[in-house]
Amino acid sequence: MLVNGAVITGKGATKGRSAEEVEQIRTILRGRFDSLNAEYELAVAENQKLRLVEIGDAAGDDQADSGSKTAERDAATSLLRTLLDRRTQAEHAMQRLDDGTYGNCEGCSNAIPWERLEVFPSATTCVHCKQNRERRAS
Numbered sequence: 840m841l842v843n844g845a846v847i848t849g850k851g852a853t854k855g856r857s858a859e860e861v862e863q864i865r866t867i868l869r870g871r872f873d874s875l876n877a878e879y880e881l882a883v884a885e886n887q888k889l890r891l892v893e894i895g896d897a898a899g900d901d902q903a904d905s906g907s908k909t910a911e912r913d914a915a916t917s918l919l920r921t922l923l924d925r926r927t928q929a930e931h932a933m934q935r936l937d938d939g940t941y942g943n944c945e946g947c948s949n950a951i952p953w954e955r956l957e958v959f960p961s962a963t964t965c966v967h968c969k970q971n972r973e974r975r976a977s
């Protein structure tokens with residue numbers, strides 16, 4: 840009897856790829872995750888500093904000042920969100936690599952072209968579904 844998970848089933852894009860190629864993707868994803876993680880931690884620290892400064896000199900603020908601070912804070916917040924999103928994506932892709940679903944589109948479950956995965960290793964949807972998603976989100 841076979842141990843669970845020993846056999847990669849399905850029609851994933853990783854099927855027919857050499858173990859070496861799959862390992863390569865894993866290494867890229869791991870590197871991406873690590874650097875995004877580091878960037879995120881840094882951004883969180885920066886963000887906290889920004890808030891502390893803000894609390895510190897809020898008393899003497901005029902309108903223009905607090906306006907530019909709000910913009911600065913918004914930019915910092917959206918950077919945090921972007922980094923977190925990307926980190927989650929990379930993590931998600933690694934999980935899919937582990938469970939053998941990597942390379943299949945989460946939208947239409949067709950195989951994502953390998954060329955796309957090479958450029959965007961954390962992609963979990965094909966170009967078509969990605970565009971659909973973005974259209975829905977905006």
Ligand SMILES: [Zn+2]
Binds near residue numbers: 947948949968
């Ligand atoms: Zn799709």
